[in-house]
Structures are given as C-alpha cells and as structure tokens.
Amino acid sequence: MARRSFILGTGSYLPERVLTNVDLAKMVETSDAWIQERTGIRQRHIAADGQLTSDIATAAASRALEAAGLTPADIDLIILATTTPDRTFPASATAVQAKLGITRGAAFDVQAVCSGFLFALATADSMLKQGLFTRALVIGAETFTRIIDWSDRGTCVLFGDGGGAVVIEVREGEFAPDEGIITHHIRTDGSKSDLLYVDGGVSSTGTIGHVRMEGNRVFKHAVANISAAIEAVLDETGLTSADIDWFVPHQANKRILDGVAKKLNIPEDKVVITVDQHANTSAASIPLALDHAVRTGRAKAGDLILSEAMGGGFSWGASLFRL
Numbered sequence: 001m002a003r004r005s006f007i008l009g010t011g012s013y014l015p016e017r018v019l020t021n022v023d024l025a026k027m028v029e030t031s032d033a034w035i036q037e038r039t040g041i042r043q044r045h046i047a048a049d050g051q052l053t054s055d056i057a058t059a060a061a062s063r064a065l066e067a068a069g070l071t072p073a074d075i076d077l078i079i080l081a082t083t084t085p086d087r088t089f090p091a092s093a094t095a096v097q098a099k100l101g102i103t104r105g106a107a108f109d110v111q112a113v114c115s116g117f118l119f120a121l122a123t124a125d126s127m128l129k130q131g132l133f134t135r136a137l138v139i140g141a142e143t144f145t146r147i148i149d150w151s152d153r154g155t156c157v158l159f160g161d162g163g164g165a166v167v168i169e170v171r172e173g174e175f176a177p178d179e180g181i182i183t184h185h186i187r188t189d190g191s192k193s194d195l196l197y198v199d200g201g202v203s204s205t206g207t208i209g210h211v212r213m214e215g216n217r218v219f220k221h222a223v224a225n226i227s228a229a230i231e232a233v234l235d236e237t238g239l240t241s242a243d244i245d246w247f248v249p250h251q252a253n254k255r256i257l258d259g260v261a262k263k264l265n266i267p268e269d270k271v272v273i274t275v276d277q278h279a280n281t282s283a284a285s286i287p288l289a290l291d292h293a294v295r296t297g298r299a300k301a302g303d304l305i306l307s308e309a310m311g312g313g314f315s316w317g318a319s320l321f322r323l
C-alpha cells in the first residue's frame with residue numbers, strides 16, 4: 001500500500017495597507033515606470049503596526065482550512081516558512097498553532113527565504129508519507145518590509161508583506177504516478193550567500209539587520225537555477241512542459257518568470273502572475289499566487305501545477321503536484 005499527499009484547500013491573506021510605486025517615488029529616487037518596466041511590480045501590501053507574521057499566517061491558514069472544509073482540530077502538523085518570525089524563538093508556527101487553538105501534533109518553522117514554501121511543502125509531504133502525521137498546514141508568511149532599508153532603492157521597491165497556505169492530507173492506496181503531490185527538487189548553494197542576505201542576526205551583530213542584494217547577479221543565477229530545478233522534476237517524472245496546466249512561480253520579478261517560461265516553452269497564458277499586486281513576498285508568494293489561481297477559477301481540481309522558487313542562500317527548487 002502506497003502513501004500519497006493531496007492538496008485539499010488553499011488560502012491567502014494580504015494586509016490592508018497598500019504602498020504604490022508612486023508612493024515609493026516620494027521616498028527614494030525611483031519611478032513607477034522604472035519599477036514596472038524592470039520588475040512588473042505595481043504595488044505592495046504593508047503589515048499594520050502590531051500585526052505579526054503569525055497573524056498573517058493564521059489568516060491565510062484559516063482561509064485554507066475553510067476551503068478544505070476542515071477545522072483546526074483536523075490538523076496535526078504546521079510548517080511555517082518564514083524569514084521574518086515574530087520572535088527569535090519560539091517558532092512562529094507555534095504561535096499559529098495557539099491562535100488556531102490546535103493542541104496536538106507539532107509546529108515548526110522552515111527558513112529558506114524565498115524558496116521557503118517549497119522547502120516546507122517538501123518537508124510536510126515527506127513527513128506525511130512517512131506516516132508521522134495525517135494532515136498538515138503548509139504556510140508561507142512574511143512581514144518582509146520590516147527588514148527593508150527604505151533608503152536603498154535597489155531593494156525597497158521589490159518586497160511586500162503577505163501570507164498563503166495549503167492544507168495537505170496523506171492517503172493510503174494505489175495511485176497513478178501523477179496524482180496528488182508528485183515530486184520536489186530542492187537545492188542550496190551556501191557559497192553564494194553574499195549576493196543576497198540580511199546584514200544582521202542574533203549571533204553575528206545582535207541586531208535584526210536589513211536585506212542586501214546584488215540584484216543583477218542574483219537575477220542571472222535565478223533563471224539558470226530555476227530552469228535546472230524544473231528540468232530535474234520533468235526528467236524524473238517523464239512529463240514535459242506541455243503537460244503542465246499552470247505554472248505558479250515564486251513572484252520576484254516578472255522578467256525572471258518570463259525568462260524561465262520562455263526557456264522551458266511554457267506559454268504565457270499558463271503562467272500565474274501576481275507580482276504586480278503584492279511584489280516579492282518571499283516565502284508567501286507561491287501560495288499567494290496559487291490561491292489566486294484557484295479563487296479566480298483558473299486552476300481547478302485535477303490540474304497539473306508546476307511551481308518554482310529561488311532565493312537567499314542561495315536556495316532554489318521546483319515542485320510538481322496535481323490539484
């Protein structure tokens with residue numbers, strides 16, 4: 001008897017406050033035209049004062065539970081991908097657990113920056129298939145704007161706050177190879193950490209620090225690494241880009257998405273793009289885009305979804321699943 005994980009529902013949440021490119025142009029030397037042309041971003045959402053990553057994660061998780069027709073009592077695993085936790089410890093996932101009123105199972109955070117959601121999904125999928133838990137909330141949530149240097153135009157225009165979540169459940173039986181959550185390919189290369197990092201931390205400076213990035217160099221690695229991860233996933237499954245119903249990439253820069261889609265012959269109308277609405281929300285961006293695709297009626301039950309991400313570390317990966 002085999003075990004396979006299935007996605008039962010998706011949810012997302014964006015904070016109310018919107019900061020447009022025009023607003024940003026009043027803060028730093030930039031323009032709406034430059035930001036749109038170089039990134040595809042039009043606006044980003046900013047968490048309210050006192051609104052924590054765990055609040056955003058809990059809102060997204062509640063919507064995913066509702067979509068799945070489940071209650072918090074049905075969940076025994078929470079994995080939260082975040083780079084902007086509420087506190088140094090405990091894991092913000094435990095705050096989500098408490099806010100949802102869940103008193104069993106386990107909750108922990110995963111740190112893989114913009115690739116975090118895919119690392120969390122791969123971790124939850126593995127744990128479920130191993131029989132350790134039954135139903136998981138996999139969440140990506142960030143208050144990323146709290147680690148932004150608002151005087152650095154090379155980074156401050158790129159990021160936003162938000163959260164997204166999926167509920168997954170393990171089932172036992174006989175399955176076709178392309179049912180449910182099919183496979184993941186996750187990678188890191190620690191030798192490239194100086195190209196994208198935060199210049200603070202508990203054991204280094206004792207401060208929170210700010211995002212530092214050599215955007216141009218990250219960009220070049222992004223297209224190559226993401227394409228390689230996707231090719232690994234397709235090679236493993238014997239599927240081709242023509243089999244994919246929806247491409248749901250990490251939303252960092254529309255030019256990266258276009259570059260990857262072109263390289264892999266994925267038609268434009270199969271690419272889910274939400275970066276214009278919420279900018280790069282790091283670990284939250286894939287589940288935000290996925291939930292958008294589901295709630296707008298584009299992605300439907302049975303559709304084959306290819307997802308990818310690349311971020312600090314470097315970390316990167318790709319996942320393939322059927323809704």
Ligand code: UT7
Nearest residue numbers: 030031034038114153154157215216218219252253310311
């Ligand atoms: O999700 C995590 C992974 N991160 C990413 O995927 C981000 C990857 N990188 C990028 O998305 C792009 O590299 C950026 C959007 C960050 C920058 O775009 P670019 O086309 O690579 O521009 P660039 O860094 O080569 O800069 C071009 C010019 C520079 O001016 P000079 O030296 O040519 O005079 C910059 O100083 O654009 C200037 N510039 C800006 N101008 C107006 C940089 N930021 C801005 C800005 N507004 N906000």
